Amino acid sequence: MSLVVLGINHKTASVDLREKVAFSVEQHENALKQMLNSSVFLETVIVSTCNRTEVYCILEENNPQILLSWLAHFHKLTETELSQHTYCYTDTQAISHVMRVACGLDSLVLGEPQILGQIKQAYQTSKSLSCVGVLLERLFQKTFSVAKQVRTETDIGASAVSVAYAAVSLAKHIYGKLDKIKVLLIGAGETIELVARHLQQNGCVNMTVANRTVSKAQVVAAEFNANVVSLAQVPEQLIQSDIVISSTASTLPIIGKGVVEQALKARRYKPMLFVDIAVPRDIESQVGELDDAYLYTVDDLQAIVNQNVQSRLKAAEEAEAIIVLKVAEFEVWLKSLDAVDLIRVYRQQVDEIKNELIERATAQLSAGKPAEKVILELANKLSNRLMHAPTRSIKQAAESGELAQLVQLKNVLGIDE
Structure with missing residues (x-):
């Protein structure tokens, strides 16, 4: 096998x-x-x-x-x-x-x-x-x-090594638990879908997806039980959002400093986290100048990712060392399984010989042959049959000058000097 x-x-x-x-x-x-x-x-x-x-x-x-x-x-x-x-x-x-x-x-x-x-x-x-x-x-x-x-x-899974995961890790680091945090996701592409999945895995239950094409936003939102709005509704949605994560293919910024200022005023200056992972940018860089708005760009996240990749590489080396040991352990088990199979086959062969000779001895006793002769014959035949293969191996090893094999056979057969 x-x-x-x-x-x-x-x-x-x-x-x-x-x-x-x-x-x-x-x-x-x-x-x-x-x-x-x-x-x-x-x-x-x-x-x-x-x-x-x-x-x-x-x-x-x-x-x-x-x-x-x-x-x-x-x-x-x-x-x-x-x-x-x-x-x-x-x-x-x-x-x-x-x-x-x-x-x-x-x-x-x-x-x-x-x-x-x-x-x-x-x-x-x-x-x-x-x-x-x-x-x-x-x-x-x-x-x-x-x-x-x-x-x-090891720390193989402790650090974020994708921009989407880094964005969520940043949010979790700032807010702690995400179960009561309101998140606005702008875009409906693969990156936003991945962000939404990470958010959900970290306990976020209040997400809204905004996109130019509402039908695409609905596809993403359906998987995560999120709300859907159009891009035109983003300004009023900002007022309700604690975290805004944006990743669209727009060539011009979607969120400017002015609309964020208005949202902060309406929120009574409750802080907001903005994560812009779009290239070109979706959020004007001036948003980061506002006191209660904290803006992180894809470059900021990439720096975190690069640092974490190095951390995971070190953890991977530790993991490889663990795997080497565990592979060796499994191979020991496999070898023991081979031994179990060998013992089972050997026992089966011995049982076949035993049953054959018992059947013959029983027939002889039924035919009236003296029990003493039947037992002696049974013992001699059983000894000869069991000794046949080891005796042949010993002769072959001796004729070939295989001293190591002779020593091994001696140990296996339990032969004392």
């Missing part, structure tokens, strides 16, 4: 190809059922996200090409096209890889935590369809334990 990982990710393939190899929910289950019914794939877990698709398998034979052929056929692609953009790891490398992925060390954003949840979901799906056996069960439980240890003992 062999553990194999075949994958494709943001480092090896374009979005177009990754989309072709990704598994929808229905495809995911169909693929697992198909592999379950095959004698080639003994155990399987499929991880499929926007940035990666990976298939973890226990194969009957160490032949990763079988897995590549299956993946290409399932998604109606050629093996040549797929092989140029995939990576494959077996055994020790495969164990290390799944642990690194779960810890966020192989992610587009170093240390991001979402991948662990996605792997857990993939594992549960496979388990529910009886595609997880002893080996993958132990591997993934070990992996989840390693990921938890890395999160606990």
Whole structure:
């Protein structure tokens, strides 16, 4: 048996190809059922996200090409096209890889935590369809334990390494809890959507999305149960907002110093945080001159991000050291499993010999043969049968001059001088 990982990710393939190899929910289950019914794939877990698709398998034979052929056929692609953009790891490398992925060390954003949840979901799906056996069960439980240890003992996820996350981290640092804070998001693109997701994860429940095209704002707002306004309504919305985060494609500023002054006056000068992550700027730089308005630009956030990236790189080194130890622990378990299998097979062979000789002795006793002779014959035959293989190995080692093997056989057989 062999553990194999075949994958494709943001480092090896374009979005177009990754989309072709990704598994929808229905495809995911169909693929697992198909592999379950095959004698080639003994155990399987499929991880499929926007940035990666990976298939973890226990194969009957160490032949990763079988897995590549299956993946290409399932998604109606050629093996040549797929092989140029995939990576494959077996055994020790495969164990290390799944642990690194779960810890966020192989992610587009170093240390991001979402991948662990996605792997857990993939594992549960496979388990529910009886595609997880002893080996993958132990591997993934070990992996989840390693990921938890890395999160606990290192700072791999402690610092913001995306501008969107940095914006939310800044807001949380200033306001503490965000559950009672009112946030105005200006724009409806990917960045604002990511900001909204981070806000929601940090307890923010009062968000409003403003956009030139209201229908686009409604799409983003629907996911986060947020309110929707047009850009024309932004001035009056400012009065109610504690935090304003803006990211549009506008070539001219959307918020000027004058409208902020009016909002602050209406708020009785209750402080406001402005985070402008647009290029060109959405908020006039003069807004930062106002006493109760605190303006941060994309450059300010990028400086935080760059500093935090260095912090995560150091944490990643610590995580790698933990993974090396845990891979070694898992391999020790695998070797013990081999020993268990060897003992089981050996015991089975001995039992077969024993049962065969007992059956023969019983027949002899039934035929009236003296019990003393039957017992003696049983003992002699059992001794001879059990000694046959060790005796042959000892003779072969002696004839070949394999002294080390002779010593090992002596220890295994418990032979005293």
